[in-house]
Amino acid sequence: MRIERRLEQPRWLSFAVPAAALVLATLLGGLVLLVTGHPPVKSFRRLFEAAFTANGALSATVVSATPLAFTGLCAAIAFRMNLFNIGGEGQLYGGAITGATAGLLLADTPSPVAIGAMVLAGAAGGALVAAIPGFLRAFLSTNEIITSLMLNYVVGLILTYLIFDTHSYLRDTKGFQAQVFPQGKTLPESATWPSWTIHGLALPLGFLLAVGLAAAVWALYARTRFGFEVQVIGDSARAARYAGMRTRRKILAVMCLSGALAGIGGASQDGDFRHQLDPRGLTAAGYGYAGIVIAALGRYNPVAVVVLAFGLGGLQNAGYTLQSADFPAGLVGVMQGLILFCALGGELFVRYRVRFERRAPKPAPVAPEPSR
16 A cells, blocks of 8 residues: 555545545544434434524524634635644734724724724734744744744733733723623724624624635635745745745735734624623634634635535534533534544545555565586
């Protein structure tokens, strides 16, 4: 048996491998449910109903899918250039901090101005966090996996410090409740992002923004010179340098673009759902790490990322809804992990193929001629 790299990747593999990964993850998830005493068919039916068909389930799924779409796009953009940005979590925190600050500072401005400023500030905050590992990778050849991952904890501690350990501008210090339990200031009405209801389905501005940005990123990568150069650099940085492409600038630009998308997701959490800077809620959700699962399963396609974010958001929403003594929330986390491992394992069969060869029989040893 020999594993060799594919010179050409058949187009059908891009669809067949993710589908097979989902099927395998479902079968393994059913096995886990069976071992833990939960009937697989009944449990999957309950998950589907709680995610998509129950009263108000679709609107709740959109809420769960919105940050996952942003962090999934964050990971997909960088991974397409073989930049393994694992810092979507910290970049989302950075965008939440700067987005909330902009919303509070512009309390007396018209709502479109405040919301626009929050989007731009969130993008800037996420890009600033991502620029650190981007610069270290581009100019000092530092492994971006380690630096971006470690920054998640650094920015998470800064987020906690701003609300729990200091009387910062973002912390609410007025009222009995704020003095007993530290919390962020409530955003003004002008900084509350709108939502629209269509046939009972609530669509927040953040989700629509994620869909629009996914289409824009697809066009950027598929129809522009920038996207072509990113593809070339991802395939062979040496060939790109030989062709005169500025690889260092592209690395820094892609990392900043990746972080900006996660940062907008953080601003969306402030304006769409939480309406304040919420350290405990953001750090407990793990949106950045779930985004890596989505990016890998969608094979770094921006449009597929949004679709899969909706599906995984439904799984998370169902886990919250069904959480009880007979259905622990940890089971949903196990299923997400199985999806990730199956998706990453499927990448092996897209990039490589397994060849089985039968060894030729060894020739029989020739008897030495008798000496005369």
